[in-house]
Amino acid sequence: MRRRHQGFTLVELLVVIAIIGVMVGLLLPAVQAAREAARRMSCSNNLKQLALASHNFHDTFKKFPYGMLRSDNNGWGHPEFGTPNQSRRYALMHQLMMYCEQGAFWENWDQMNFNNNRLSHPRYGGDGTTVDPTNGTSAVGQILSETLRCPSNPGPLWNISHSPTGNGVYARGDYFGCAGQRGYPGYVDSRPSLWNPFGPGTDFPRIPGSKGSAASARANGMFSRCIQFAMRDCLDGTSNTILLGERNYFDPLFDQCGPRRSPPTTTMMGNWGWVWFGAEGNVFLGTGVPINFRIRSCDDFNDPLRYDDRINAFGSQHPGGCGVAMTDGSVRFLSESISAITFNAMGTRAGSEAVTLPD
Numbered sequence: 001m002r003r004r005h006q007g008f009t010l011v012e013l014l015v016v017i018a019i020i021g022v023m024v025g026l027l028l029p030a031v032q033a034a035r036e037a038a039r040r041m042s043c044s045n046n047l048k049q050l051a052l053a054s055h056n057f058h059d060t061f062k063k064f065p066y067g068m069l070r071s072d073n074n075g076w077g078h079p080e081f082g083t084p085n086q087s088r089r090y091a092l093m094h095q096l097m098m099y100c101e102q103g104a105f106w107e108n109w110d111q112m113n114f115n116n117n118r119l120s121h122p123r124y125g126g127d128g129t130t131v132d133p134t135n136g137t138s139a140v141g142q143i144l145s146e147t148l149r150c151p152s153n154p155g156p157l158w159n160i161s162h163s164p165t166g167n168g169v170y171a172r173g174d175y176f177g178c179a180g181q182r183g184y185p186g187y188v189d190s191r192p193s194l195w196n197p198f199g200p201g202t203d204f205p206r207i208p209g210s211k212g213s214a215a216s217a218r219a220n221g222m223f224s225r226c227i228q229f230a231m232r233d234c235l236d237g238t239s240n241t242i243l244l245g246e247r248n249y250f251d252p253l254f255d256q257c258g259p260r261r262s263p264p265t266t267t268m269m270g271n272w273g274w275v276w277f278g279a280e281g282n283v284f285l286g287t288g289v290p291i292n293f294r295i296r297s298c299d300d301f302n303d304p305l306r307y308d309d310r311i312n313a314f315g316s317q318h319p320g321g322c323g324v325a326m327t328d329g330s331v332r333f334l335s336e337s338i339s340a341i342t343f344n345a346m347g348t349r350a351g352s353e354a355v356t357l358p359d
Helices: 010-061 092-099 103-108 114-118 252-260 298-302 304-312 340-346
Strands: 175-178 242-246 321-326 331-335
Touching: 010 092, 010 175, 010 242, 010 321, 010 331, 092 103, 092 175, 252 298, 298 304
Parallel strands: none
Antiparallel strands: 175 242, 242 321, 321 331
16 A cells, blocks of 8 residues: 655644744744834943043043034124134034043044045045045045944934935034024024023024124023033033933934925934034934924924924934933833923923922
């Protein structure tokens, strides 16, 4: 008699496939959650390193770094205003690089002539002559430290917009200094700004530039333009006051609205955060805007106040909130559902608010 070799029936095969599918469906979320937990831990470590760098800077100079050092010859003074050195210029993260094992970057930065930093640099594999290279060989185009990038944030290393001209020229960073309730724009006479986070008020026009005029601004965070603050200036308590935080760049609606505006603009979220450039929207965030705030429509994009809100917003691609470093050096993850009053108060260095931080 012939022996019959039995195999799987179609029903049995389908059952096995279904079981495997269920197991994969259960496993994938766990794997994704584990990956996100690792990314969030890496991001927290970046914030911790930048906070420690800020403290080391403070130990050396008895003050935190400038949020940005830059003179516009009118209104925003400069510690060397009226001298040839008033052209000296750099941004927050640049000052921290010497404390993040990137001393060569600090040494090769031309503080007096910013345009020299736009040249393709032989140290980074450049030719020494090309202006605004797109291969990452200039001092402003080269990301030198992973400390400046959150692994959960999407997008390229360098700036990107709807226009190919100028894309890939400036390095994009994910971490910003807290300027208080408002960090962008630097100054405007019709709505809140770094100069006056409460609104235009009586601050129009600004006072003329001088060595001390930057101190006349009402910017109320730990970082500002052309002025440095120290631990002693944090009257609200270093454990209650935000020093640094992250921005969320993933914003498809914002990215779509530029070309639809009249007149159109080429801007995208990925064209903000030029970490070495030194302008308010590339350096500062403010707590006067909810965490992970986004525009709801292109009408919001066309509204100057809502547009400014988006540039000011702390946020991240971590589910439910964003990471911040406090002025005492600790790192916290803040929920996007945090009370607006509490979050607003956490941005000010001397607002005399009674703050109860969430667990």
